[in-house]
Amino acid sequence: MHDKIIAKKDLDSFVRSLAQSRDVFAPVRDKASMGWAQIDSADNLEFDFLNTDFSPKAFFFPQNERLMHFTNSSRDEDGMIMEEEPPRDREQVLLNIRPCDAKAFCVLDLVFCQDENAPDVYWKDKRDKTVLIGLACKAPCPTCFCTSVNCGPHHEEGLDMLLVDLGEDLLARPLTDKGQELAADLQDAPQEAVDQAAGQKKASEEAITSTVDMSKINERPVLEEYEHPYFDRVFEACINCGTCTFYCPTCHCFDIQDETQDEFGHRVRNWDTCMSWLFTHHTSGHNPRGTKKDRVRQRFMHKFKYMPIKLGGAIGCVGCGRCTRKCPVNIDVRTVVNSMNE
Amino acid sequence: MNEITRQLRERAKQLLQEGTVDCVIGYAQGSVPMQEQPFFAYTPEEADKLVWTGFCTNNLANFLIKRSGKNAVVAQGCVSRNIVGLIKENQVQRENVYILGVHSPGMIDAHKVQNHFPGKTIVQVEEDGKDIVVQGMDFEERLPRKKFKRDNCFTCTHRNAVLYDEFIGEEGPQTGGGKIDNVAAPWEKLDSDQRWEAFEQTFKDCIRCYACRNVCPLCYCDVCFVDENNPQWVGKSLHEPDVYTFHILRAFHCAGRCTDCGACESACPVGIKMRRLTSKIEKDIRQLYGYQPGLDLETPAPLSLYQPNDPDVAE
Ligand code: SF4
Ligand code: SF4
Ligand code: SF4
Ligand code: SF4
Ligand code: SF4
Numbered sequence: 001m002h003d004k005i006i007a008k009k010d011l012d013s014f015v016r017s018l019a020q021s022r023d024v025f026a027p028v029r030d031k032a033s034m035g036w037a038q039i040d041s042a043d044n045l046e047f048d049f050l051n052t053d054f055s056p057k058a059f060f061f062p063q064n065e066r067l068m069h070f071t072n073s074s075r076d077e078d079g080m081i082m083e084e085e086p087p088r089d090r091e092q093v094l095l096n097i098r099p100c101d102a103k104a105f106c107v108l109d110l111v112f113c114q115d116e117n118a119p120d121v122y123w124k125d126k127r128d129k130t131v132l133i134g135l136a137c138k139a140p141c142p143t144c145f146c147t148s149v150n151c152g153p154h155h156e157e158g159l160d161m162l163l164v165d166l167g168e169d170l171l172a173r174p175l176t177d178k179g180q181e182l183a184a185d186l187q188d189a190p191q192e193a194v195d196q197a198a199g200q201k202k203a204s205e206e207a208i209t210s211t212v213d214m215s216k217i218n219e220r221p222v223l224e225e226y227e228h229p230y231f232d233r234v235f236e237a238c239i240n241c242g243t244c245t246f247y248c249p250t251c252h253c254f255d256i257q258d259e260t261q262d263e264f265g266h267r268v269r270n271w272d273t274c275m276s277w278l279f280t281h282h283t284s285g286h287n288p289r290g291t292k293k294d295r296v297r298q299r300f301m302h303k304f305k306y307m308p309i310k311l312g313g314a315i316g317c318v319g320c321g322r323c324t325r326k327c328p329v330n331i332d333v334r335t336v337v338n339s340m341n342e
Numbered sequence: 343m344n345e346i347t348r349q350l351r352e353r354a355k356q357l358l359q360e361g362t363v364d365c366v367i368g369y370a371q372g373s374v375p376m377q378e379q380p381f382f383a384y385t386p387e388e389a390d391k392l393v394w395t396g397f398c399t400n401n402l403a404n405f406l407i408k409r410s411g412k413n414a415v416v417a418q419g420c421v422s423r424n425i426v427g428l429i430k431e432n433q434v435q436r437e438n439v440y441i442l443g444v445h446s447p448g449m450i451d452a453h454k455v456q457n458h459f460p461g462k463t464i465v466q467v468e469e470d471g472k473d474i475v476v477q478g479m480d481f482e483e484r485l486p487r488k489k490f491k492r493d494n495c496f497t498c499t500h501r502n503a504v505l506y507d508e509f510i511g512e513e514g515p516q517t518g519g520g521k522i523d524n525v526a527a528p529w530e531k532l533d534s535d536q537r538w539e540a541f542e543q544t545f546k547d548c549i550r551c552y553a554c555r556n557v558c559p560l561c562y563c564d565v566c567f568v569d570e571n572n573p574q575w576v577g578k579s580l581h582e583p584d585v586y587t588f589h590i591l592r593a594f595h596c597a598g599r600c601t602d603c604g605a606c607e608s609a610c611p612v613g614i615k616m617r618r619l620t621s622k623i624e625k626d627i628r629q630l631y632g633y634q635p636g637l638d639l640e641t642p643a644p645l646s647l648y649q650p651n652d653p654d655v656a657e
Contacts, residue, residue: 029460029461031457031460032453032456032457032459032460032461034461046461048461049461050463063549063579063580064578064579064580064581139463139479141463142374142463142465143374233382236380236382236405237379237380237381237382237405239400239404239553239556239557240556241551241555241556241557241609242551242552242553243551243553243611246549246551246611247611255578257577257578257579259579268578268579270578270579276569278569278571324373324374325374326611327377328377328400328553328557328608328609328610328611329379329380329400329557330372330373330374330377330378330379331379332372332373332374334373335373
């Protein structure tokens with residue numbers, strides 16, 4: 001596939017053509033924060049931002065998602081029978097998504113679609129109907145460490161197309177058939193633009209100064225890592241709020257509830273978090289993760305030990321640094337991983 | 343290193359060496375700007391990590407609940423008042439806590455600083471006397487500290503610890519300079535529809551992470567009403583009535599107990615101003631009952647006490 005070029009001044013028509021038959025979303029500034037918003041032109045697009053505050057995981061795995069609904073009446077002939085929600089009727093595009101967030105979706109595919117024949121239909125339907133157009137990172141944030149966890153500022157995995165900001169122009173690299181189709185009308189990129197993008201990739205990677213080391217975590221048997229003395233201290237400051245997991249693009253725990261009101265009821269899936277004691281509380285009264293230490297340990301063991309073992313080496317972290325930026329008590333994932341690795 | 347930090351480390355070391363306490367709960371320098379970390383020093387060596395800066399925004403009283411052994415804790419005015427409250431509510435034993443009182447310079451609001459630099463990455467923020475020096479990836483700016491203080495620190499009435507075993511550094515001015523009555527004033531001008539609208543605006547972005555609840559020393563119930571599921575009082579989604587119910591009930595649970603420490607607002611990842619709600623309750627308790635929480639160990643909290651001459655009974 002050839003690299004293409006698109007002048008920023010022509011971006012508007014590109015976005016408008018995308019928006020004709022799809023819902024297009026992109027990071028848009030709202031005062032001091034960057035959020036995801038629907039766009040139909042290139043007017044509010046920004047190219048100088050670090051990443052969105054919230055990860056885009058909610059596009060496929062919303063914080064609250066109605067799975068089914070029912071009439072809440074046993075007298076009604078159709079009452080208490082679950083009816084499924086209709087699938088998405090339009091394609092969507094996530095434009096200017098960061099490489100780490102796209103990679104996170106690949107990790108979550110391994111979770112939600114483990115069994116090809118029985119995938120999570122809610123996740124899969126939206127994934128299949130979405131095109132991901134990434135934007136490579138020029139100036140990584142001091143908390144970014146994607147290069148240590150199988151990702152990077154120009155990482156291509158999971159994307160249909162990668163854009164590299166060259167100033168006046170964007171280099172557009174189609175990566176899949178979907179991407180190629182969207183790039184069909186674009187000009188081929190001149191060699192100097194390709195070289196410039198390659199130079200930028202190197203510079204961005206070098207600009208990421210924080211690293212984590214997982215070599216010993218990988219080697220050590222599970223129980224030995226589980227009993228690492230470091231876990232006796234790391235949880236102390238944690239307030240078990242779960243903010244880290246809500247902001248994380250790869251955290252995916254949920255709870256399913258039936259909610260009813262008058263004659264109507266629905267089954268909803270809500271984000272839950274390993275940080276909450278309630279999450280693992282059994283009806284028997286037993287709680288396998290009854291203490292704060294158990295819960296904090298779970299978060300890190302899950303991402304950096306259990307997931308790699310269970311999912312063929314895939315790490316449950318893409319290095320976006322959101323958990324570190326948002327934690328109210330400064331529990332820094334990099335410090336934790338490096339200490340687990342000692 | 344500032345003078346308070348130096349003295350704090352020295353005293354913490356001695357207390358641990360002598361065995362007066364098993365642990366000193368204070369703050370260590372955080373790994374990201376404007377975010378010091380609650381820190382537990384068990385050895386004299388660990389005491390060398392303690393710091394005292396304008397970024398110590400968590401409420402350390404929270405960490406005393408259900409803790410075994412004897413703990414020293416660093417406490418400015420509001421935190422000491424929360425410790426008093428916890429002792430009164432039998433959550434902390436007075437003899438098991440050794441309070442290292444400090445004066446608060448007024449803490450910095452990280453949201454305000456970040457909002458001053460939209461879209462920019464802040465790499466470091468340092469305090470320099472009356473200023474803060476903010477360094478970013480491609481800029482440096484000196485700002486007056488005063489403008490970036492947390493809202494609650496402006497209207498603080500007790501910046502010195504009210505209860506302590508020893509005081510670190512000098513006592514300083516008691517108040518933040520702002521008028522505490524003004525905080526609730528905006529509500530009082532609104533009719534009930536407008537109040538509801540202002541309330542909805544305030545809480546619309548809440549993601550129900552519960553950082554505000556978990557960081558607060560008042561929220562120590564074994565099972566919070568939002569976690570109860572038999573019966574389930576509140577739904578679990580972001581459905582507005584459930585989000586609002588959580589905030590209204592939490593605010594009422596804190597009535598006559600909240601010290602306006604501001605930890606809840608500092609912890610909120612989306613910057614919600616939940617003190618807008620507690621401020622009105624704070625004022626009502628102060629004016630109707632002449633009571634400010636946590637000032638002494640004797641006066642009973644008004645809402646845990648029945649009196650025939652209670653203002654609402656008298657009417
Ligand atoms: S955000 Fe921080 S305090 Fe909250 S649960 Fe996560 S690690 Fe703990
Ligand atoms: S664990 Fe933290 S750094 Fe890793 S993907 Fe999640 S939010 Fe990002
Ligand atoms: S973690 Fe890497 S890919 Fe993600 S925003 Fe930072 S530099 Fe970009
Ligand atoms: S900390 Fe903020 S977002 Fe979290 S529950 Fe409280 S108000 Fe809502
Ligand atoms: S409600 Fe907020 S201001 Fe009041 S004591 Fe709790 S954390 Fe402090």
